[in-house]
Amino acid sequence: MHEKTLAGLSQALRSKAISSVELTEHYLKRIDQLDGTLNSFITVTPELALEQARAADARLADGSAGPLTGIPLAHKDLFCTRGVRTSCGSKMLDNFIAPYESTVTQRFIDAGSVTLGKTNMDEFAMGSSNESSFYGPVRNPWNLEHIPGGSSGGSAAAVAARLCAAATGTDTGGSIRQPSGFNALTGLKPTYGRVSRWGMIAYASSLDQAGPMARTAEDCALLLQAMAGFDDKDSTSVDQPVPDYSAELNQPLAGVRIGLPKEYFASGLDSTTADAIAAAVKQFQALGAEVKDISLPNADLAIPAYYVIASAEASSNLSRFDGVRFGYRCDNPADLTDLYLRSRAEGFGDEVKRRIMVGAYALSAGYYDAYYLQAQKIRRLIKNDFMAAYEQVDVILCPTSPTPAFRIGEKIDDPVSLYLTDIYTITANLAGVPGIALPAGFAGDLPIGMQLLGPYFSEPRLLNIAHQYQQHTDWHTRTPDGF
Amino acid sequence: MQWEIVIGLEIHAQLTTASKIFSGSATTFGAEPNTQASLIDLGMPGTLPVLNAQAVKNAVKFGLAIDAEIGMTNVFARKNYFYPDLPKGYQISQMELPIVGKGHLDITLDDGTVKRVGVTRAHLEEDAGKSLHEDFHGMSGIDLNRAGTPLLEIVSEPDMRSAKEAVAYAKTIHSLVRYLGICDGNMAEGSLRCDCNVSVRPKGQAEFGTRCEIKNVNSFRFIEKAINTEVQRQIELIEDGGKVVQETRLYDPNKDETRSMRSKEEANDYRYFPDPDLLPVVIEPAFIEQVRGELPELPQQKRERFQSEFGLSAYDASVLAASREMADYFEQVQQTCGDAKLAANWVMGELSSLLNKSDIEIEQSPVSASQLGGMILRIKDNTISGKIAKMVFEAMAAGEGDADQIIEARGLKQVTDSGAIEAMLDEVLAANAEQVEQYRASDEAKRGKMFGFFVGQAMKASKGKANPQQVNQLLKQKLEG
Amino acid sequence: MALDRSDVEQLAHLARIGIQDEDIPATTAKLSSIMGLIDTMQAVDTSGVEPLAHPLETTQRLRADVVTESNQREALQAIAPATEQGLYLVPRVIE
Known part of the structure; x- marks a missing residue:
């Protein structure tokens, strides 16, 4: 059954070919058998899953089911799930049983989906390899010696290994798109504000956005339909009608204008990846798209600006982890300062501490203008680049990463080289525009990802273009050996 | 050496809203610890703030009342520091773009002169919780009920030159926020708290001396005493060849002295930056006009009207207009009896001493304004004399009914035959x-x-x-x- | 900008993250290399550019002043490290 896409499973459930309980048991069994190697789940919730599956079967029987009713999903472990540990991949929250439900997971509960468990991730979503997790690294199912990407590495590996029908992720600097690319998945980062952030443990509030990770664009459309929408609990949520994301999937691509930013095809891009994208370009042209070269002149400034803004927001967002009201607290604090210093020293991992310190530095007296304000100005320049590009083209096509997934441990001691792997993804977060990652080929056994970036609220168009590509290619149908 | 005292005040007024500034928790005073601390107030991971419309309206009311520029686009910023009563590790406040900009306020001094005091700004922010220092096995207990209560921080210019001026300013703010109905002004419950910035300089010197901030002074009397004590300390220090160090101090009313607070080894670095969870607040001109239309008559306007309309003295007018409740009471008495002077005399005389003696507010007066007005009518029509009236007033205070009932029952009607x-x-x-x-x-x-x-x-x-x-x-x- | 030992000590204190003496050199080196990457943006002339705080540049929505929360102390304190009589306990706060 796990060979089917989410859309396929949805049909099977509604035609009563299978029940949600059968499907859920099947996935739980696969997790049990296969995840020991992958480490893609932090917490598996079999009892909750089966209870939800039984409720879903009742809805399927009484006709009140929707397309996601009975579908077993996994959620990145930074969505608060009431009564279930929500660790954010950190020792700091290893004991944190969330007392409330995030809007995203509540919407899936309302849709009748089944929660198999919570997936592994870089600690507090800070990382690109899933190696910063307190719960250990996740392995890439396409090659177990390689990283799955991050920070939504657990979600990516779990979907790629067919341990769930689809999963949720979050994308602050590429954390949905990069691991999707590394795992031959389709993953969508929506427009900033399209999906509520309520109950999503914040890394960088002005950049964070939740989205779906699945096998196909068609699946992503179904998932986004449930996730998107206004939420009055999130001041940055956008009060705009949600379109039917599946409605335009079958539009032909004739006349669609695709831009190739020259800055994203310059030095540093692996030649196999470049070749794969070039082949995809040909495919799009064959489908009637018009391809032209464009420029995002400030693209090379995105990494420094991102690491200032994200770290600054994170340094403040993570101040609430102080050992007082929830989470980790050190043993026998000598005094108040000791409580803070040791709870945070012992509860946070090295990468989180580094970003907190970088952020504190960028905001501190005397440095604010040179770092934080300068980064915000560059953010404006980058947004302007996108707005200018969208005058000429409908979408932008580029790789998700300069290379396929690297080896576990390869960049672990060099944060800067790890940061540089995000070079193609973080501009979309700075500008707040949506992007969809999809498989574009393979380098040996490792997937190559590409992404399409569009103007604000262009998710229907992005899904349409990705879907049309997938109607004519089969990268997304491949399964890693052994899974 | 002749010294000049320079004082600026930062007044924190808790805004009277039903719910907190960024959450739907109640703001009721005195609830059981942490029963009014919701997910948001506790800074639970993943929670987000949404701004309370009433807090914005209250701040705009204040801005209009002091003739201030309203921040048509104002921005919330995070002030970062660690303290156990601050759940998120930052306070949501306003820094560069406050909701209320420059304005001013006229204060009346004891000798009747009027002085204009500049208000630098007033900004919205959230209150912190409370640390209770009772001994829990050597630990402190944290109550976060107050965390997230809306505050308006009103920052004055360093325009005051004596403790008495500072008190007059504080009283004027107190009266104003109560008139506006934006703060209950209950200083004992901490609804209005005052930080005093105090410095001294040789008379004639242009630049200010180094200032100290006395935190959280919670009564008018203590404002005066704390400032005088601090001024004395600074002068003595300088005259002994010492230097004033800029720092935060705490006033101890028992010892009548100020002492250095949290001796900080480092200067505070609050790392303010715009709160990414909140968007810029944009105030529409139409909203300002709507709020302006809803403003009540303010103390200064009321004082002027009491003088011109009723012929009261400046002193009487300022006493009667000091609080909205007192002014309303007086006006109702006046309307009932048609004699402003008699009404003023009775409200400021017998009624005030009755309230003082019973230590109650005018809203709880046992003699209603219409009862008092009715009694004055009987003085005017010669039914009773002024002397008998005092007896009738006491009987009314004791709950024996209206003046007419008491006069009848006790046979107090004046003999004119x-x-x-x-x-x-x-x-x-x-x-x-x-x-x-x-x-x-x-x-x-x-x-x-x-x-x-x-x-x-x-x-x-x-x-x-x-x-x-x-x-x-x-x-x-x-x-x- | 290269950081030195005292910068790192000060940042660690500002962020309330305890740091062992023997870890300071490695942390200093890593933070310095990150700041080196960040400093590449200093070369850009951004005079006249408006800073951008939020991508969509919309305005704050206001919530009606209504009490929507009820007492949840028991549930919320069930996940707290130390409480007594409804209060969160911390080492003594000295003012």
């Missing part, structure tokens, strides 16, 4: 025949004094009910006739 008064006077004169003889034998100067004796006897005989004017007139006729 001249036949009856004459008969009574004849009795009094007959009973005091000796004094009558003496009177008639005396010269004009002595007679004046003795006349008072007969009036007293006559009033006593009538139990105070005889009309005093008639008694005077008839007595004179009889003694001299």
Whole structure:
């Protein structure tokens, strides 16, 4: 059954070919058998899953089911799930049983989906390899010696290994798109504000956005339909009608204008990846798209600006982890300062501490203008680049990463080289525009990802273009050996 | 050396809203610890703030009342520091773009002069919780009920030159926020708290001296004492060859001294930056006009009107307009009896001393404004004398009913029948025949004094009910006739 | 900008993250290399550019002043490290 896409499973459930309980048991069994190697789940919730599956079967029987009713999903472990540990991949929250439900997971509960468990991730979503997790690294199912990407590495590996029908992720600097690319998945980062952030443990509030990770664009459309929408609990949520994301999937691509930013095809891009994208370009042209070269002149400034803004927001967002009201607290604090210093020293991992310190530095007296304000100005320049590009083209096509997934441990001691792997993804977060990652080929056994970036609220168009590509290619149908 | 004192105040006014500034928790004072601390107030991971419309409106009201520029686009920023009563590790406040910009306020000093004090800005922010230092095995207990209560921090210019001026300013702010209905002004419950920035400089020197901030002074009396004590300390320090260090100090009313607070090894670095969870607040001109239209008459306007409309003295007008409740009460008395001067005298006299004695607010007065006005009517129509009125007032205060009921029940109606008064006077004169003889034998100067004796006897005989004017007139006729 | 030992000590204190003496050199080196990457943006002339705080540049929505929360103390304190009589306990706060 796990060979089917989410859309396929949805049909099977509604035609009563299978029940949600059968499907859920099947996935739980696969997790049990296969995840020991992958480490893609932090917490598996079999009892909750089966209870939800039984409720879903009742809805399927009484006709009140929707397309996601009975579908077993996994959620990145930074969505608060009431009564279930929500660790954010950190020792700091290893004991944190969330007392409330995030809007995203509540919407899936309302849709009748089944929660198999919570997936592994870089600690507090800070990382690109899933190696910063307190719960250990996740392995890439396409090659177990390689990283799955991050920070939504657990979600990516779990979907790629067919341990769930689809999963949720979050994308602050590429954390949905990069691991999707590394795992031959389709993953969508929506427009900033399209999906509520309520109950999503914040890394960088002005950049964070939740989205779906699945096998196909068609699946992503179904998932986004449930996730998107206004939420009055999130001041940055956008009060705009949600379109039917599946409605335009079958539009032909004739006349669609695709831009190739020259800055994203310059030095540093692996030649196999470049070749794969070039082949995809040909495919799009064959489908009637018009391809032209464009420029995002400030693209090379995105990494420094991102690491200032994200770290600054994170340094403040993570101040609430102080050992007082929830989470980790050190043993026998000598005094108040000791409580803070040791709870945070012992509860946070090295990468989180580094970003907190970088952020504190960028905001501190005397440095604010040179770092934080300068980064915000560059953010404006980058947004302007996108707005200018969208005058000429409908979408932008580029790789998700300069290379396929690297080896576990390869960049672990060099944060800067790890940061540089995000070079193609973080501009979309700075500008707040949506992007969809999809498989574009393979380098040996490792997937190559590409992404399409569009103007604000262009998710229907992005899904349409990705879907049309997938109607004519089969990268997304491949399964890693052994899974 | 002649010293000049320079004072600026930062007043934190808790805004009267039903719910907190960024969450739907209640703001009721005195609830059981942490029963009004929701997910948001506790800074639970993943929670987000949404701004309370009433807090914005209250701040705009204040801005309009002090003639300030309203921040048409104002921005919330995070002030980062660690403290156990600050759940998120940052306070949501406003830094660069506050909701209320430059404005001013006129204060009336004891000698009746009016001084204009500049208000630098007023910004919205969330209150912190409270640390309780009772001994929990050497630990402190944290109550976060207050965390997230909306505050308006009102920052004055360093325009005050004495502790008395500072108190007058604080009282003016107190009166204003209560008039506006944006803060209950209850200082004992911490609804209005004051930080005093104090420095001294040699008279004539242009630049300011180094200032100290006295935190959280919670009564007008303590504002005055704390400032005077701190001024004394600074002057002595400088005169002894020392230097004032810029720092935060705490006033100890028991010892009447200020002491350094949290001796900080590092300067505070609050790392302010715009809160990414909140968007810029944009205030529409139409909203400002709507709020302006809803503004009540303010203390200064009221004072002026009481003088021009009722002919009250500046002093009486300022006492009566000091609080909205007092002014409303006075106006209702005035409307009932139609005599502003009598109304003012009674409200500021008997009523105020009654309230003082019982230590209650005018809203809880046992004598209602219409009762007092009704009683004054009986003075004016000569039903009772001023003296009897005091008795009636006391009876009203004791809950014996309206003036008319009391006058009726106790038979206090003034006697104006001249036949009856004459008969009574004849009795009094007959009973005091000796004094009558003496009177008639005396010269004009002595007679004046003795006349008072007969009036007293006559009033006593009538139990105070005889009309005093008639008694005077008839007595004179009889003694001299 | 290269950081030195005292910068790192000060940042660690500002962020309330305890740091062992022997870890300071490695942390200093890593933070310095990150700041080196960040400093590449200093070369850009951004005079006249408006800073951008939020991508969509919309405005704050206001919430009606209504109490929507009820007492949840028991549930919320069930996940707290130390409480007594409804209060969160911390080492003594000295002012």
